[in-house]
Every structure is written in C-alpha cells, then in structure tokens.
Amino acid sequence: xxxxxxxxxxxxxxxxxxxxxxxxxxxxxxxxxxxxxxxxxxxxxxxxxxxxxxxxxxxxxxxxxxxxxxxxxxxxxxxxxxxxxxxxxxxxxxxxxxxxxxxxxxxxxxxxxxxxxxxxxxxxxxxxxxxxxxxxxxxxxxxxxxxxxxxxxxxxxxxxxx
Numbered sequence: 001x002x003x004x005x006x007x008x009x010x011x012x013x014x015x016x017x018x019x020x021x022x023x024x025x026x027x028x029x030x031x032x033x034x035x036x037x038x039x040x041x042x043x044x045x046x047x048x049x050x051x052x053x054x055x056x057x058x059x060x061x062x063x064x065x066x067x068x069x070x071x072x073x074x075x076x077x078x079x080x081x082x083x084x085x086x087x088x089x090x091x092x093x094x095x096x097x098x099x100x101x102x103x104x105x106x107x108x109x110x111x112x113x114x115x116x117x118x119x120x121x122x123x124x125x126x127x128x129x130x131x132x133x134x135x136x137x138x139x140x141x142x143x144x145x146x147x148x149x150x151x152x153x154x155x156x157x158x159x160x161x162x
Contacts, residue, residue, distance in 0.1 A: 006134050008100075008133025009111075010106035010107075010132050011109075012109060013108040013109040014139065014141070017148070017149045019145040021141040021145075022139065022140040023139060024129065024137070024139070027040065027136060028136030033050075034069070037068070044069075045067075045068040046125075047067075047068075047127060047129055048068035048130070049065050049066065049122060049128050050066045050067075051064075053089045054072075054089060055087065055093070057084040062081075062114050063107050063115070063117070064116075065107055065117070065122060069161050070161060071161065072119075072157055072158070074088075077155060077157045080157065081117070096111075097110065098114075100131075101134075101135060104136075105131055105133075106133040107130065108133070108149065108150070109133065115153065116150045116151075117153050117154075117155045118153070118155070119156065120155060121158065125143055126142075127143075
C-alpha cells in the first residue's frame with residue numbers, strides 16, 4: 001500500500017509532544033476489530049489497543065484503552081471510578097464526543113476532553129499500536145509516551161478472551 005498516512009488530530013498531538021511513532025496503514029474491514037489490524041500488521045492482538053468511548057449513568061463520556069484481545073468489565077470500572085454504571089456509547093454519540101468515526105477512534109486529539117482509563121498491563125508492553133484517527137490507520141509507539149501525553153488513570157478491568 002503506497003498510500004500516504006493521513007495527518008489527523010491524533011497525529012498533530014503526537015507531533016506537538018514530539019512523540020516518536022510509526023505509521024501503519026492497512027485494509028480496514030467493517031466489524032473486523034483488532035483481530036484484523038493485528039493480522040494485517042503482523043503484531044500480537046494483545047499489543048493492539050482499542051479506544052472505547054463509554055458513558056456513565058449521567059451520560060458523561062469517558063475513554064477506556066484496552067488490549068485488543070480483552071473485553072472491559074464495565075461493572076468493575078464503574079466500581080473503581082465511583083459510578084453507578086458504565087456502558088459503551090452508541091456509535092453516533094461516541095463519534096460526537098471523540099470527533100472520530102467508530103473504527104477510527106484515537107484517544108489522542110479528541111473533540112471533547114474526556115477522562116482516560118487505561119488497562120494497567122498496557123504500560124508494561126514494549127510497543128503498542130493504537131488508532132491514528134482514521135479507519136485502517138494505526139500508530140505504533142512506546143506505552144510510556146502515551147501515558148506521558150494522556151495522563152490516564154491506570155485500572156485493572158480486563159476480561160481476557162477465551
């Protein structure tokens with residue numbers, strides 16, 4: 001693929017913070033999720049990080065960063081954050097909060113500032129791949145750089161896939 005990587009709000013944030021990153025374009029598949037991107041990039045799905053836009057019982061949005069091969073325990077996340085409930089936003093609502101299309105959501109450069117919760121074990125990986133702000137476009141970077149930029153709250157709410 002000789003396509004040029006897009007300059008998205010996420011890329012502008014990385015450049016602004018002088019974060020070294022690599023660009024990875026791939027053929028996006030509708031509803032393919034991290035299984036497709038990890039296969040296309042030839043990296044473990046555990047290192048592909050999902051950006052999930054969720055909301056609490058008051059419809060307040062938040063971002064959860066989770067391993068591609070895990071689900072998020074919304075019950076545990078709600079308990080840890082002192083909320084009654086947390087659930088995924090409807091795609092159109094998530095798009096409105098983030099400024100990105102679902103499937104291309106990056107935690108960087110979101111339209112609305114939202115609290116970010118990151119699964120603690122992500123920080124222990126050597127390199128992670130997360131959405132660069134467009135479907136079919138991931139950026140590779142060191143988790144420490146992402147933590148420095150986003151200042152996420154580290155949580156343990158992963159449910160590994162069987």
